[in-house]
Amino acid sequence: xxxxxxxxxxxxxxxxxxxxxxxxxxxxxxxxxxxxxxxxxxxxxxxxxxxxxxxxxxxxxxxxxxxxxxxxxxxxxxxxxxxxxxxxxxxxxxxxxxxxxxxxxxxxxxxxxxxxxxxxxxxxxxxxxxxxxxxxxxxxxxxxxxxxxxxxxxxxxxxxxxxxxxxxxxxxxxxxxxxxxxxxxxxxxxxxxxxxxxxxxxxxxxxxxxxxxxxxxxxxxxxxxxxxxxxxxxxxxxxxxxxxxxxxxxxxxxxxxxxxxxxxxxxxxxxxxxxxxxxxxxxxxxxxxxxxxxxxxxxxxxxxxxxxxxxxxxxxxxxxxxxxxxxxxxxxxxxxxxxxxxxxxxxxxxxxxxxxxxxxxxxxxxxxxxxxxxxxxxxxxxxxxxxxxxxxxxxxxxxxxxxxxxxxxxxxxxxxxxxxxxxxxxxxxxxxxxxxxxxxxxxxxxxxxx
Numbered sequence: 001x002x003x004x005x006x007x008x009x010x011x012x013x014x015x016x017x018x019x020x021x022x023x024x025x026x027x028x029x030x031x032x033x034x035x036x037x038x039x040x041x042x043x044x045x046x047x048x049x050x051x052x053x054x055x056x057x058x059x060x061x062x063x064x065x066x067x068x069x070x071x072x073x074x075x076x077x078x079x080x081x082x083x084x085x086x087x088x089x090x091x092x093x094x095x096x097x098x099x100x101x102x103x104x105x106x107x108x109x110x111x112x113x114x115x116x117x118x119x120x121x122x123x124x125x126x127x128x129x130x131x132x133x134x135x136x137x138x139x140x141x142x143x144x145x146x147x148x149x150x151x152x153x154x155x156x157x158x159x160x161x162x163x164x165x166x167x168x169x170x171x172x173x174x175x176x177x178x179x180x181x182x183x184x185x186x187x188x189x190x191x192x193x194x195x196x197x198x199x200x201x202x203x204x205x206x207x208x209x210x211x212x213x214x215x216x217x218x219x220x221x222x223x224x225x226x227x228x229x230x231x232x233x234x235x236x237x238x239x240x241x242x243x244x245x246x247x248x249x250x251x252x253x254x255x256x257x258x259x260x261x262x263x264x265x266x267x268x269x270x271x272x273x274x275x276x277x278x279x280x281x282x283x284x285x286x287x288x289x290x291x292x293x294x295x296x297x298x299x300x301x302x303x304x305x306x307x308x309x310x311x312x313x314x315x316x317x318x319x320x321x322x323x324x325x326x327x328x329x330x331x332x333x334x335x336x337x338x339x340x341x342x343x344x345x346x347x348x349x350x351x352x353x354x355x356x357x358x359x360x361x362x363x364x365x366x367x368x369x370x371x372x373x374x375x376x377x378x379x380x381x382x383x384x385x386x387x388x389x390x391x392x393x394x395x396x397x398x399x400x401x402x403x404x405x406x407x408x409x410x411x412x413x414x415x416x417x418x419x420x421x422x423x424x425x426x427x428x429x430x431x432x433x434x435x436x437x438x439x440x441x442x443x444x445x446x447x448x449x450x
Contacts, residue, residue, distance in 0.1 A: 006369025009379065011064060013368045015041065017107065017387050018067040021394070024106025025069045025099060030054075032095040035072040035086035042067060065361070071099075093413045100405045107391030108334055114384035116330035121377050122320025125160030129218040129315065130182075137214020142195040144215065147185035154179050159319055161210070161217055168209035170340055173202040173352025205356040206293070220309045222257035233303015238287035240276065240304065247275040247282065257306045264289060265299040294448075337385060341392045360442030399424070399431030 019041050026039050035054075040046075042061030049059045071088040072079060079087050088096065128150040133139050150158050153167035171178055178195040201207045210217065224246040229236045246254050250273055254260045264272075268291040276285050289300040321329050347353035364386065371382035395403040404427065412418040419427075 002369060002373060005373040006365050009368035009372035010365040012372075013364070013383055013386060014064045016383065017110070017390055018042075018064070020106050020110045020387075021103045021390060022067045022069050024102035024104075028102035029069065029071055029088070029099045032091055032099060033086060034088050034091060034095075034099065035083060036069060037072060038068075038070040040067050040070070093409050097406060097409045097413075100402050100409065103402050104391040104394045107387045107394070108338065111337070111384040111387040111391070112327075112330045112334045114330075114380045114387065115333045116326045118377055118380050118384070119321040119326035119329040119333075120323060121380075122318060123377060125162065125317055125319055126217070126311070127315050127317060128158055128161050128164045130215055131218030132216040134214035134216075138195050138197075138200075138212075139214040142180065142193040144180065144182065144193050144195075144213075145184065147218075148182040149185075150180060151183050151190055152179075152181035155181075159317065165209055166336075166340075168213070169207075170343065171197060171200060172204075172207055172209065172344075173199065173347050175199055199352075202352055203354045205354045207357075216258070218315070219258070220311055222306050222309060224254050224257045224260045225306060226304050227307035228305040230303035233301065234287045234290050235302050235304040238274075238285050240274075240285060240287075241278065243278070245277040247277055249274055260302075264302050267300040268292070268298045270300065334384070334388065337388045338392055341389055345392070345396075355441060356445055356448075358438070358442045358445055360439065360446040362443070362446035398434055399427035400435055401431065404428075404431050 022039060022041065026036055029036055036056045038057045038059060040059040040061055042059075042064045043066060044061050044063040046059045046061050049057060051057050072083060072086055073088045074084075075089055084090055088099070091099075130139075130144060130146055130148050130150070133144055133146055150164055152158055153164060154171075156163075156167050158164045158167065168178075175198050178197055180193045180195055181190050182193060183190050195213065201209070201212055204212075226235070226240060226242055226244045226246070229240065229242060246260055248254055249260060249263055252263065254263075267289055269289060271286065271288045274285045274287065276283055289302060292299050292301045344353055344357070348355050348358065367382060368379075371378045394401050395406070397403045397407040399405075399408070408419055408424060408427070418424075
């Protein structure tokens with residue numbers, strides 16, 4: 001079933017985002033009087049094709065990894081004299097800029113619409129109450145305490161842990177002060193704690209912002225009773241069964257599931273002794289933990305899961321907006337995520353953020369499937385994030401991308417004449433090399449995660 005969600009989620013995501021992006025180019029081109037020869041979603045062998053009254057061919061092709069709008073252009077072939085005024089290259093520089101910019105702009109509009117829908121649907125969020133603070137951590141040094149609720153970070157309100165994580169992600173790789181506003185348990189007063197950052201998580205391959213501060217979110221107590229087993233995991237191989245209660249690991253008592261998780265993660269590949277209670281009888285089990293990750297990211301893996309418990313009502317909050325409020329919320333989230341995407345790209349360029357965080361088609365497919373399986377709201381959120389990424393990436397000033405064409409047209413606007421075809425050709429070659437290089441890097445990262 002997960003594979004089905006992944007396939008359908010990916011096809012829907014790419015189909016919607018690519019179609020809307022190309023429609024932006026198409027719609028503005030038509031308004032500027034440019035003759036559109038073909039509107040294609042996908043590449044390769046056409047699966048469906050039809051024509052409209054103006055002679056535009058619409059195509060749905062076999063490879064759903066992009067699309068294009070082909071316009072009448074003298075640079076790509078001979079144009080009949082009667083159609084010269086409909087050629088793209090004959091339009092003013094302002095019209096060409098509008099046509100090229102319309103694709104990325106369509107992606108930002110689509111993201112706003114998706115965020116608007118999510119805001120109206122509403123969501124249930126867990127209050128960001130601190131459950132534990134690690135000794136000698138950044139959080140401990142700042143005076144953050146167990147039971148305190150994080151109400152804002154750097155002045156931005158935090159309604160749940162996802163908002164906390166988002167604000168922390170914005171500070172990855174940075175040096176400076178992080179302002180954390182908290183409400184202490186039993187108090188209505190809000191106070192500010194200052195966390196001192198020094199190249200925080202600079203270059204980390206899989207950053208964990210909340211955990212790296214030394215904070216663990218509050219969660220209900222979970223007894224270490226096994227509810228599921230990985231068929232290929234160490235726990236199953238050692239004979240552990242659903243319903244077993246884990247009492248201790250290497251003699252250390254385990255009262256809560258999180259204690260077990262933390263200890264297991266610290267022991268990749270280690271041989272451990274478990275004391276297990278099964279049907280009132282205590283027995284000893286020895287097994288070797290598996291490993292996950294590489295280098296400093298290595299962690300132990302038991303291959304077992306625990307049953308969930310109900311959360312107290314006071315730890316949950318419902319967040320929803322009316323139609324007009326949702327527009328403001330959607331616009332705000334679109335702006336915030338666009339800036340975050342640009343900032344992340346800048347940090348990768350300057351080494352503040354590891355390029356290992358760059359994702360390719362495999363990761364996109366996995367996240368598409370997981371979000372689709374999780375629910376309609378989560379899938380809309382994913383589509384909005386992906387639409388913003390597509391819009392931002394296409395605006396980068398790299399020839400072959402929309403941003404590269406915009407750069408050429410802006411130079412033409414300033415100079416009063418276009419760059420020579422020779423210079424534009426060199427730019428295209430450099431742009432193609434850069435795009436292929438980034439795609440290969442993203443694919444290597446995807447394969448590494450597998």
